[in-house]
Amino acid sequence: MRVATWNVNSIRQRAPHVRDWLARVQPDVLFLQEIKCEAAQFPAFEFEAQGYRAEIVGQKAYNGVAALARIPFEVIHRRLPGLPEDDAQARYIEITAGGMTLIGIYLPNGNSGGEAGYDYKIRWMHLLRDRARALLDAEADFAILGDWNVCPTDEDYAPGALSPTDALLRPPTRAAFRATLWLGLTDAVRALQPSGRAYTFWDYQAGARQRDSGLRIDHALLSPGLAERLGSVTIDSNERDREQPSDHVPVAVEIK
DNA sequence: ATGACTGAGCATCTCAGA
Numbered sequence: 001m002r003v004a005t006w007n008v009n010s011i012r013q014r015a016p017h018v019r020d021w022l023a024r025v026q027p028d029v030l031f032l033q034e035i036k037c038e039a040a041q042f043p044a045f046e047f048e049a050q051g052y053r054a055e056i057v058g059q060k061a062y063n064g065v066a067a068l069a070r071i072p073f074e075v076i077h078r079r080l081p082g083l084p085e086d087d088a089q090a091r092y093i094e095i096t097a098g099g100m101t102l103i104g105i106y107l108p109n110g111n112s113g114g115e116a117g118y119d120y121k122i123r124w125m126h127l128l129r130d131r132a133r134a135l136l137d138a139e140a141d142f143a144i145l146g147d148w149n150v151c152p153t154d155e156d157y158a159p160g161a162l163s164p165t166d167a168l169l170r171p172p173t174r175a176a177f178r179a180t181l182w183l184g185l186t187d188a189v190r191a192l193q194p195s196g197r198a199y200t201f202w203d204y205q206a207g208a209r210q211r212d213s214g215l216r217i218d219h220a221l222l223s224p225g226l227a228e229r230l231g232s233v234t235i236d237s238n239e240r241d242r243e244q245p246s247d248h249v250p251v252a253v254e255i256k
Numbered sequence: 257a258t259g260a261c262t263g264a265g266c267a268t269c270t271c272a273g274a
Contacts, residue, residue, distance in 0.1 A: 009273085010264080036263065061263085062273095111274065149273095201274075247274085
């Protein structure tokens with residue numbers, strides 16, 4: 001079972017990239033973030049032709065997530081449990097597939113909207129931790145994949161790539177990430193590569209890719225049962241060197 | 257110290273991204 005995540009920075013700009021990647025890697029499930037469109041504008045037919053069904057949680061212009069899968073799946077939630085029903089930000093999709101619960105997230109960046117924007121990020125992280133705890137209590141096999149917008153440690157960003165006060169590494173951000181991890185989850189990348197660079201994002205600006213000035217912000221966290229079955233993790237950094245790439249690259253996890 | 261790419265949209269500028 002291969003499960004992956006990719007922040008594509010507009011699916012309408014990146015559909016050819018996604019199509020090629022699906023053909024090459026053939027994941028069972030792929031979560032997308034920042035599709036930047038409503039469901040009706042999502043080019044689902046392109047992926048259906050490859051044998052993938054799409055479920056879309058969209059909104060106009062910003063955010064937006066989707067799940068593509070070539071195995072049967074059921075949508076469980078389209079909004080992070082605990083958020084008010086009028087929360088309009090499309091950032092969460094939870095499915096069941098292959099006997100496990102799989103969650104795709106686009107966690108708020110937290111750098112816009114002043115302190116209110118940052119507070120929203122932290123509230124979102126606490127609700128995500130609550131969801132993880134509920135799934136642990138239910139003894140579910142689950143994984144949370146996506147753009148977490150968190151650099152968990154100083155090893156997870158290149159020197160100078162972020163201001164020291166950036167919302168991706170402010171202490172409450174990291175504390176909230178650890179609070180989730182320390183429920184008993186496993187960071188799939190760090191389980192197999194405990195230290196060193198493992199960037200998943202390079203800014204478009206100032207030659208960040210050429211200078212390898214990147215961030216590790218796309219993560220896959222696994223429940224104990226899935227961590228025991230972890231095979232391999234692939235950060236497909238070659239995707240960053242294609243024509244018109246997303247600023248993020250795919251992260252794929254093999255579950256035995 | 258400063259600026260720098262990219263995408264969407266009630267658009268020729270603003271907001272957001274990270």
